[in-house]
Amino acid sequence: MLDLLKVAGQMQGMSAQLAREAKAIALKLDLAQSLFEDATSNLELRQQQLQAWRDRLAFNCAEPMESLDTRHSITPFSAPHTIVATDGSQIAPSRHEIAYCYLINVGRVALHYGSSIYPVLDNLPEVYYKPEDLYGARQWGIQTEEWMTLKRTVAEAIALAELACGQKERSPIFGPVLALSDGSLIHWSLEMLPPEARAKILPDILAAWERLRRDRIPLAGYISAPRSTEATNFLRLQACPFPQPDCHTHCKSDAERNLDRAPCSVLQPLRDATLWQRFLQPGEASPLWRSSARILQEYGDHTVYFCYLHVGTEIARVEMPEWTALDAELRLQVLSLVLAQIQKGYGYPVALSEAHNQAVVTGSDRHRFFAILERSLIDSGLKNITTSFKETRKRNSIA
Structure with a gap:
């Protein structure tokens, strides 16, 4: 049985950690918005870079098929x-x-x-x-x-x-x-x-x-x-300080040790949903x-x-x-x-x-499934049909 009193004592540390992460994400969102606006203005160049250097990127990056500032207003189907x-x-x-x-x-x-x-x-x-x-x-x-x-x-x-x-x-x-x-x-x-x-x-x-x-x-x-983070990773092209986003050349040592140390990783671990929460109504x-x-x-x-x-x-x-x-x-x-x-x-x-x-x-479905299976095996003439001693003991625990 889970000791909830011991668990509760660990919750304060977890809550403090999540609060720190929330503050850090808020700062990254401001930076992401700035990079987003710059990438919108330079979209054609960033798309060309992605096409040319996709095989040299050390991260998975989606390609926008429309302008980044495009918004589609959706009406529920009636x-x-x-x-x-x-x-x-x-x-x-x-x-x-x-x-x-x-x-x-x-x-x-x-x-x-x-x-x-x-x-x-x-x-x-x-x-x-x-x-x-x-x-x-x-x-x-x-x-x-x-x-x-x-x-x-x-x-x-x-x-x-x-x-x-x-x-x-x-x-x-x-x-x-x-x-x-x-x-x-x-x-x-x-x-x-x-x-x-x-x-x-x-x-x-x-x-x-x-x-x-x-x-x-x-x-x-x-x-x-x-x-x-596929869409957010597109902003890494805008954040890259090098003329070409060639991760294997410019950031090879960083990428081999820890990709989060690369100069373009300033938005990590910002997720796409968090980013679009700011832009979508x-x-x-x-x-x-x-x-x-x-x-x-x-x-x-x-x-x-x-x-x-x-x-x-x-x-x-x-x-x-x-x-x-x-x-x-x-x-x-x-x-x-x-x-x-x-x-x-x-x-x-x-x-x-x-x-x-x-x-x-459900758990009861599982028990009934094996009960039906047991009856079917017995009807087929098989003998000594039983679970392992471990499973039998668990089912008959005195706790």
């Missing part, structure tokens, strides 16, 4: 429309249970506004128990738990495309359909995987997105409380940016763009594949539909929260 969303959860494998397996549960939601069509609220569970599902990824040094998470990402993308395309086919007269994903469309973790493992994951995701593209269903990833969207994450080199026509949207309660990051972002009609439609969802959900998209509720696997 005509009939459909929002489709998915989210996933899982039961992780445990060697202490009666069998080594895992379960992925994908929650699906389709909400129809301005019509009498019943919503879709369900989930798709799937149990993985075959050797290739449990041990196949170990040939690439990937643990089963990590592979399970990647498989869940694929399952969410496939379910989203199937549901969205199905809704458009069944109800084409009830306005546009938006496919909404929880979290980033940029799968950063794939960068660290061997190419052979990545080939088992990414093509299936992109194939699902391609299906949405063919049916002209816009796709968006909604990120609440984003922690990215409720209902406004930032200019469009193109991410430069390395993994996007394998996305083809689905490379990811993003913008920041002031939803009233926070600054959210909205990501879109290229075919959605560069289509002015679809992009405006996405932002308008997302803002409507946030207003209906009192600060967070209704469809995403409902998809989470459909997907979540």
Whole structure:
């Protein structure tokens, strides 16, 4: 049992640290605003530098596709429309249970506004128990738990495309359909995987997105409380004191030891959302940016763009594949539909929260899952079905 009295004694130090950090961020924001204004005036030069020296930068820097002082006023969508969303959860494998397996549960939601069509609220569970599902990824040094998470990402993308395309086919007269994903469309973790493992994951995701593209269903990833610094890093080009932003030449020793010591790091650790909190009013969207994450080199026509949207309660990051972002009609439609969802959900998209509720696997669900599995194993004629002594002791603790 957690000793809250001991924890409370540590809170004062934490509070003092956060107060100091808040003061430092306020000073960095003033500097960021000055650099932002200078970068706006020198935007063409900074874009040229980014294009020419991208491979020599020691940090990930997004590229603005519009003037930095661009603001888009977004009106919540009010005509009939459909929002489709998915989210996933899982039961992780445990060697202490009666069998080594895992379960992925994908929650699906389709909400129809301005019509009498019943919503879709369900989930798709799937149990993985075959050797290739449990041990196949170990040939690439990937643990089963990590592979399970990647498989869940694929399952969410496939379910989203199937549901969205199905809704458009069944109800084409009830306005546009938006496919909404929880979290980033940029799968950063794939960068660290061997190419052979990545080939088992990414093509299936992109194939699902391609299906949405063919049916002209816009796709968006909604990120609440984003922690990215991709847009803020663009200001580092303005802060660079050298004629050319060649990090590997001018700041190589600093970058090797600690990138935060480089002259252009004066804004670190300022995040994009904190910066845009100063510039955006409720209902406004930032200019469009193109991410430069390395993994996007394998996305083809689905490379990811993003913008920041002031939803009233926070600054959210909205990501879109290229075919959605560069289509002015679809992009405006996405932002308008997302803002409507946030207003209906009192600060967070209704469809995403409902998809989470459909997907979540509770502790009691987990116990019932293994109880059903135990009965199935016994009915199959297996004997000595039991958990490890450690798990048995934990379940029967006298504490």
